[in-house]
Amino acid sequence: MHPVLEGIRLVTFDLDGTLIDSVPDLAVAVDRALDDHGVTGRGEGRVRDWVGNGSHKLLERALRDATGELPAPEVHESAHEAFLHYYGQAPNVKTRLYSGVREALDVLHGRGFALALVTNKPHAFIAPILEEFGLSAHFGLCLGGDSLPQKKPDPAPLRHVARHFGMDVQECLMVGDSRHDIDAGRRAGFRTLAVPYGYNHGEPVAASRPDAMVESLAELV
Numbered sequence: 001m002h003p004v005l006e007g008i009r010l011v012t013f014d015l016d017g018t019l020i021d022s023v024p025d026l027a028v029a030v031d032r033a034l035d036d037h038g039v040t041g042r043g044e045g046r047v048r049d050w051v052g053n054g055s056h057k058l059l060e061r062a063l064r065d066a067t068g069e070l071p072a073p074e075v076h077e078s079a080h081e082a083f084l085h086y087y088g089q090a091p092n093v094k095t096r097l098y099s100g101v102r103e104a105l106d107v108l109h110g111r112g113f114a115l116a117l118v119t120n121k122p123h124a125f126i127a128p129i130l131e132e133f134g135l136s137a138h139f140g141l142c143l144g145g146d147s148l149p150q151k152k153p154d155p156a157p158l159r160h161v162a163r164h165f166g167m168d169v170q171e172c173l174m175v176g177d178s179r180h181d182i183d184a185g186r187r188a189g190f191r192t193l194a195v196p197y198g199y200n201h202g203e204p205v206a207a208s209r210p211d212a213m214v215e216s217l218a219e220l221v
């Protein structure tokens with residue numbers, strides 16, 4: 001086992017960019033929503049840098065990129081609704097698990113670690129994605145960006161998870177790909193582990209000074 005797991009009993013994972021490479025499907029849904037509003041699609045490469053603060057922010061960033069200004073609230077809302085519709089229809093067409101993810105989750109689950117998922121993605125999308133990959137039974141609790149009033153980098157979702165499992169925060173590890181995960185983890189008092197392959201607004205996640213980094217989650221186990 002990786003030294004970062006020493007004394008840890010609960011491991012909380014981020015979803016997008018940590019467990020799954022979801023940007024190909026997210027970008028299709030964003031671009032279809034933009035197209036419905038007379039806006040040219042921005043493409044996968046741009047969308048990759050905008051994921052991590054939930055779906056409202058994702059659509060705001062896409063519209064702003066296209067027009068150079070903040071979208072009017074009704075345009076933003078309508079484009080967001082369209083995104084939810086399109087993404088809900090097809091969340092698993094091109095989305096893939098990153099290498100090492102299944103092995104890490106199987107081994108941690110098998111060894112009795114409590115596992116949780118905290119994503120800023122809307123909660124409704126979590127179950128269909130986990131089911132597609134046969135990972136639903138691994139997680140004792142899953143929170144989306146709309147599950148609580150606060151989302152990452154606010155520490156509230158992580159504190160909620162620790163309380164749910166009756167764990168001290170010193171027994172908890174946050175695993176993520178972005179500064180929002182590492183900041184939320186640090187503020188909650190969790191130990192933090194980062195992966196470098198996900199989405200962090202085009203910047204290295206090492207700059208957030210996680211307690212440890214691994215190239216693949218397989219290194220955890």
Ligand SMILES: O=C(O)COP(=O)(O)O
Nearest residue numbers: 016052053054119120121
């Ligand atoms: O911003 C999102 O929608 C998802 O981001 P996360 O799974 O990396 O928290």
Ligand SMILES: [Mg+2]
Nearest residue numbers: 014016017177
């Ligand atoms: Mg992420």
